[in-house]
Amino acid sequence: MRSRTASAETSEGRQEMAPRGATERAELLREEGAVLRLPEGPTLSPQDVAIEVAGEGETMIINMGPQHPSTHGVLRVMMELDGETVVRSKPVIGYLHTGMEKTAEDLMYIQGSTNVTRMDYLANFFNENVYSMAVEQLLGIEVPPRATWIRMLLCELNRMSSHLLFMATNGMDVGALSMMIYGWRERELVLAFFEKVTGLRMNHNFIRPGGVAADLPAGWRDDVKQICNLIEPRLDEYDELLTGQPIFQERTQGVGVLTPEQAVALSATGPILRSTGVEWDLRRDMPYQYYDQLEFDVIVGQYGDAFDRYAIRLNEIRESIKLVRQIIELVPGGDYRTQDKKVTPPPRARIDESMEALIHHFKLFTEGFRVPAGEVYVPIESPRGELGCYLVSDGSAKPFRLHIRAPSFANLQTLPVMLRGGLIADAVAIISSIDPVMGDVDR
Amino acid sequence: MSDEAETPTEATAAPEPETLHGCPVTWSAGQQVLHVPRERYSEVMLALAGEGFDLCSDLCAVDYAGSSSRSLPDGISAERFEVVVNLTSMRHRRRVRVRVQVPDADPVVPSLFAVWPGTEAMEREAWDMLGVAFDGHPDLTRILMPDDWEGHPLRKDYPVGRVPVQFKATARAAADRSGTKGA
Amino acid sequence: MAGLGDLRHNFLTGTVEELVKWARKNSVWPNTFGLACCAIEMMATGAANYDISRFGMEVFRASPRQADLMIVAGRVSQKMAPVLRQVYDQMMEPKWVISMGVCASSGGMFNNYAIVQGVDQIVPVDVYAPGCPPNPETLLHSILTLHAKIQSGEITRRREATGRGAGIEVAEVLPTGGDAREAPVPVGTPS
Numbered sequence: 001m002r003s004r005t006a007s008a009e010t011s012e013g014r015q016e017m018a019p020r021g022a023t024e025r026a027e028l029l030r031e032e033g034a035v036l037r038l039p040e041g042p043t044l045s046p047q048d049v050a051i052e053v054a055g056e057g058e059t060m061i062i063n064m065g066p067q068h069p070s071t072h073g074v075l076r077v078m079m080e081l082d083g084e085t086v087v088r089s090k091p092v093i094g095y096l097h098t099g100m101e102k103t104a105e106d107l108m109y110i111q112g113s114t115n116v117t118r119m120d121y122l123a124n125f126f127n128e129n130v131y132s133m134a135v136e137q138l139l140g141i142e143v144p145p146r147a148t149w150i151r152m153l154l155c156e157l158n159r160m161s162s163h164l165l166f167m168a169t170n171g172m173d174v175g176a177l178s179m180m181i182y183g184w185r186e187r188e189l190v191l192a193f194f195e196k197v198t199g200l201r202m203n204h205n206f207i208r209p210g211g212v213a214a215d216l217p218a219g220w221r222d223d224v225k226q227i228c229n230l231i232e233p234r235l236d237e238y239d240e241l242l243t244g245q246p247i248f249q250e251r252t253q254g255v256g257v258l259t260p261e262q263a264v265a266l267s268a269t270g271p272i273l274r275s276t277g278v279e280w281d282l283r284r285d286m287p288y289q290y291y292d293q294l295e296f297d298v299i300v301g302q303y304g305d306a307f308d309r310y311a312i313r314l315n316e317i318r319e320s321i322k323l324v325r326q327i328i329e330l331v332p333g334g335d336y337r338t339q340d341k342k343v344t345p346p347p348r349a350r351i352d353e354s355m356e357a358l359i360h361h362f363k364l365f366t367e368g369f370r371v372p373a374g375e376v377y378v379p380i381e382s383p384r385g386e387l388g389c390y391l392v393s394d395g396s397a398k399p400f401r402l403h404i405r406a407p408s409f410a411n412l413q414t415l416p417v418m419l420r421g422g423l424i425a426d427a428v429a430i431i432s433s434i435d436p437v438m439g440d441v442d443r
Numbered sequence: 444m445s446d447e448a449e450t451p452t453e454a455t456a457a458p459e460p461e462t463l464h465g466c467p468v469t470w471s472a473g474q475q476v477l478h479v480p481r482e483r484y485s486e487v488m489l490a491l492a493g494e495g496f497d498l499c500s501d502l503c504a505v506d507y508a509g510s511s512s513r514s515l516p517d518g519i520s521a522e523r524f525e526v527v528v529n530l531t532s533m534r535h536r537r538r539v540r541v542r543v544q545v546p547d548a549d550p551v552v553p554s555l556f557a558v559w560p561g562t563e564a565m566e567r568e569a570w571d572m573l574g575v576a577f578d579g580h581p582d583l584t585r586i587l588m589p590d591d592w593e594g595h596p597l598r599k600d601y602p603v604g605r606v607p608v609q610f611k612a613t614a615r616a617a618a619d620r621s622g623t624k625g626a
Numbered sequence: 627m628a629g630l631g632d633l634r635h636n637f638l639t640g641t642v643e644e645l646v647k648w649a650r651k652n653s654v655w656p657n658t659f660g661l662a663c664c665a666i667e668m669m670a671t672g673a674a675n676y677d678i679s680r681f682g683m684e685v686f687r688a689s690p691r692q693a694d695l696m697i698v699a700g701r702v703s704q705k706m707a708p709v710l711r712q713v714y715d716q717m718m719e720p721k722w723v724i725s726m727g728v729c730a731s732s733g734g735m736f737n738n739y740a741i742v743q744g745v746d747q748i749v750p751v752d753v754y755a756p757g758c759p760p761n762p763e764t765l766l767h768s769i770l771t772l773h774a775k776i777q778s779g780e781i782t783r784r785r786e787a788t789g790r791g792a793g794i795e796v797a798e799v800l801p802t803g804g805d806a807r808e809a810p811v812p813v814g815t816p817s
Binding site for chain 3: 066067068069073074094095096097098099100102103106114115118121122165168180181184185187188191201202203438439442
Binding site: 603604 | 733738743
């Protein structure tokens, strides 16, 4: 099962990579062979593709990460270099493996969102949202409209903060250090609102099965409007600072090019897929919640390079602002969590006067609620692509199996394809343009 | 089919047994689920790919050891492991989920790498976490755990590995407390 | 302090040791060692709103050989633990460690096979920052605590006395559950 590997003892430990013969076919298959299986893809066989590489002894294997400032956490990339050109590469992950899927089997459904929110720690609300939606579908309960709208509002704000962080780190990675400061400055605006609503800047545990944990604070509309009004003109500043800037363009345009066929074959989703020109956004194409009632554009690229991925994310912030402005007009009154007594704990005042409420409260927090047996897969569009939750219940109060389809995990597979044939200096820009969150990759 | 599964298989009692590519179909929370026998897995998956399911959204495995709540259609006998594949058709805006029963004695299924190369990492993850092997996978090695790790953590018989929560005193502090001289 | 202006040359007096401590305190360069959620808050601390450069610490060094402080920001997995130890070993003395967040301090809510239950089993920790993740304010507070400890010489005194960093017995084998592999982390006595 395990192929024989070539290894070298170095001062930094043993470095190994499969011998070229063993992976070359796989690499080729992954890049071109796969495409030929797609019905309309171009037909190419691995034998037709010739790559000019140096002989076995003339290349150099270098290791980037897991402790590297531009690998966004603890990603490790092994690269085989011919001079400055990347011949092959292999992302090595698992340095942040937290065993969350195992822990989820040990936590009650009511505790589960504490766990999942720590997966993609830049888009916490999306994790909570997808998990809660999966549990609710198995329970067969309806969430009050106000709760759903609140979820959508928080998710779109979260998309903004996540993309703003990408702006900051992407700028930093390609050398535009001032962008780093600006991105964080704007992100803090959103985080301050999150702190006001949920009590925490990150890892909120706010969206829970049955609704949200609390109602929005007084004056939230003005806060949100102010955030939008502040961020919108600053995006134009980013345009001036980066989009039209020749150095940034030189650094990112034509770098890390991916074709639509490759992107689909490699299960890439989100901005990576859209940068290749494929119009695919779950919010529009397979709408969930109330996204079908909202007006927004799906931003697509044309060239599939790092610049397109940057431009898509920048414009998605604009679309999110558009969405947020619509959502704040549409949030209705009513309950912010379901009134199903088996799922939602009773209000504090009821506990004092009703024995039944006290029992419900006690049972809910010691035993949790039981979820009917079954399995469900719920996908939503996170800032990084399709975030799915596959949940299996055996009828008890704890999930039998929770699997998160992490967008970064799938998107990271495009890395060897994008790095191939490029320069080592571009590797940083390419890794950054994937925007992987290692907590999401390793879970 | 003569496998003595510890879990009773319960038919979904649909009046007209729905099939797709000759495999029984069930519906779970409004989602189409296709139950494919292992020997027809590759063939059905290729057919689905040709039908327009161009994006393999997700592939994972589930260990059903100790579960008695699973309902499977007639003709599908429950096994310990299950490989679950979620496919998306971007053209038809459709999804389908494929579930394959994999026995404990021989936990191997054909790899989908040749059909959807995006399953490469997912199959490695399923191997790493649950020990389900994929025949024909180009590089079936551990992906999340260290290379020399033993066991497959998401199996039901693998302990959570919890350390009892108490203040872990250093050896010296423990020695001080028990009255003996420090180490 | 009156009359300093009258002197022909301004001067300060002090022992060399105090001066060195003062200089060390005000130029602690952290290593860029982000692991998980806490790394984001660590970066936020370095950004404009919280501005870590007020404390002479804005120079995040990518190479451990140029860094004085390792902020362990996030959960440490069994796979990452040897890497973390190697980064620590590559740092030059004097070096300090802040364990940022509950995951690094105690494993936090992830009490399972994958996570090292407290980074103090691998490296000696000087300051623990609570929170999940700690706010930038919390991190700044822990940094100021570290500064106070450096200024008072407490850490260096303790290390000289015990020869054992923060007084952690690191030779013990990590407790693991069930049939998980034994002794997953190579640990040694820090110098």
